[in-house]
Amino acid sequence: MNTARSIALFTAVSAALAVGIGATALSAIGTGEETLRLHLGSDSSEFVYSNAGDPITQPIGPPKNCLITEEGPLASLDGSDRGPGLKDGSLGIKTGGSTGVPCARVDSTEFLEVGLEGVPNAVRASLDLELKGAVRADIVVSLGGATVDTFQVRAGSGIVPGEGVDGTSTVPYTATATAAQPVVNCRNASDSGPDSGPNDNCYVTIDPGAEFDAVTLRPLSGEVSLEGSWDFGNDPAFDTIFVLTGYSGELGCTPENGTATIEEGNVYGTFTRLENPSGSECVLKPYTLSVDVEAETLSFVPVDVDPPQLAAYKGTVGFAPRLSSNPVTNQLEYDQDDDGPLGFEFMPWCEGDPFATPDSPGSIDTGVIPAGDTWCIVSETTKVYSATQVRTLWDVVGIGDPKMQ
Template sequence: MNVVRTLAKPVVLVSAALLLAVGSTAALSAAGADEETLRLHLGSDGTRFVYSNDGDPITQAIPAPRNCRVSVDGALAAITGSDQGPGLKDGSIGIKTGGSTGVPCARVDSTEDLTVALKGVPDAVKASLDLELKGGVRVDIVVSRDGTEVDTFQIRSGGGIVPGQGVDGSTTEPYTATATAAQPIANCRNASDSGPDAGPKDNCYVTIEPASSFDEVAFRPVSGEVSLEGSGDFGNNPSFDTIFTLAGFTGELGCTEADNTAAIEQGGVFGSFTRLENSDGSDCVLKPYTLEVDVAAETISFVPVDNEGAPQPATYRGTVKFGPQDSANPFTSKLEYDQDDDGPLDFEFMPWCAGDPFATPDVPGSIDTSVIPSGHTWCIVSETTTIFSATQTRTAWDVVGIGDPKMR
């Protein structure tokens, strides 16, 4: 038995939630077979972030510091910190403390914290970090996604190491260590000290492998000091850049039948999203996107990204399905979403469209964006509930939206 509702207030709830964010920008191309990376290079030959996939590399230059203070906030990544924010000196990023223009600008101590946030690139799945360590180091490295902590690792060196705790790294130069979600403590066996820089002897190339993807990493020393570097102490060898390995984009969306639809189905979750013409009639520019499902949480994530310099007032139509689900009464729930990617999830009911979005579109091939209720960016066109048995249903929602949504 199918129950179909169109353009009317529903009485029904879906157990999955949708999260939506508008306006992310970056000049990116879609993922290919090669591994996608975001590199932080801090050498005598330049300071920059570089995003690489199967397209042309995208570079975000890091400007020269002023009195050691540096501002890093671009299309690919941002770096923030406590006190007066990040400082940069001699290829090392630390915290700019009050009045200091010396070495402290390039270190983070136990009263400070430093954060690197990914912006216009896919989430990271692991990171290899060029760290300079001073003293009896214990530094917590906290990785998060959408403002929610994913994992915390602790890197130790010198007097910070406790015999019998943690996984030891290499004992010869170049010093390396790996921390995983299963073994989150890693011991760097380098020549960590509190004296002048010792080149690569006091660096440790640390790889962290969280349980799931992340878009932010924070450095919070418990003892000793740490600097974030990118191959400068290794003769600018890019193999020792700080490297984020990225999940990669699923593909690119255009506005023709050949390239305008993304679809996925895993477990009881299905989603199909079709890009329509831009609401202002402007030329369609390809948008990289990711499309993912979390079967256990019964959630779906659809994330298109604008190309830098060519923001697209894109419109979409989509269908999402969840279930079969156990329900004594299949008509007791509603579809929820979060319409901005601003950290903690803030769910609200997705409204029904105030009219037919296809009757009088803004431009041919688009939708009538005026039917989306004020304060919202997506709305429901129709809902269909299929009853499998007395206790199981499957619900499909037809939706339309504007901007660059992020759904989950």
């Protein structure tokens, strides 16, 4: 059977916010601008999430022969060759021996990527970049692996007169790239050698006008290091900073605080968090709920907290009305392994009533979900909009922290 509209549910359980995060839950939402900072100073090396409440920290452990590994829960680092390296407050790629500048630079054969993990998507970022030589470096922003936009920073003899937008002419050097003006000229027209303090740095702000969840540095010439205020005396104003979209709210386990609903264009969805299947005490979960009207897709992303909890949900989703004469039967698809479009499969029907004998009071019977799946369809309803249009609504239940699109 053909699929008229689909909803992909990525239902792998989120990683717990454990090591280095302490007792503060990510659900302590404040009212200010949400940010994720990368601080690489002589005082500490860490990612810090803040929403005007208590900050949450992901320490970056000491490098081993200059090689580092960061895989969340707030952010991850990736790169070519042997992977990311760290030396004296500079992130680069490990290509050589145990010490020295190869760990702290990215050259024209390499790339370095920062990915956002347990935080909302970013809307802009300010990057503390150290630039060496005749630099031309692409800054690629992406969402879910798909490129959103590409910017380019130039310095020294990499600058072409008459091309790009000039940044400031004195220290601290800054520049801003936008979707309309993606090329920026940083610092000045002379090539710079390494280790010149703030004189060879440029604080580059990128603003694509769209959400993204990863930034990749790809030099075309010269060398680049990603830093976070080391050359500015650990001043947090020069940390590498991601400004985030912010969460839609928090979900508890009561009717008063446990429901999220959205309807935009022809897309509708409502989700209610139920009591935990284990019967454990409910901890609030931040979530984002959004719709891509043009693509007619829905995104519902609860975020795990500390301590982590396997949650249960019920929901109803629906898409654009169809011609009543159309013989195509709508199907609901999801991708529980986060494999992307090639991993889509039909969501199965529940093997019984999920509310008849719940695992714990106020939750669901997880045994009705077919083996190998984490969500299932409870019922399907056809709603008549007019003499020629109908809409299919699905009632669903599931466990874990789903990602839907």
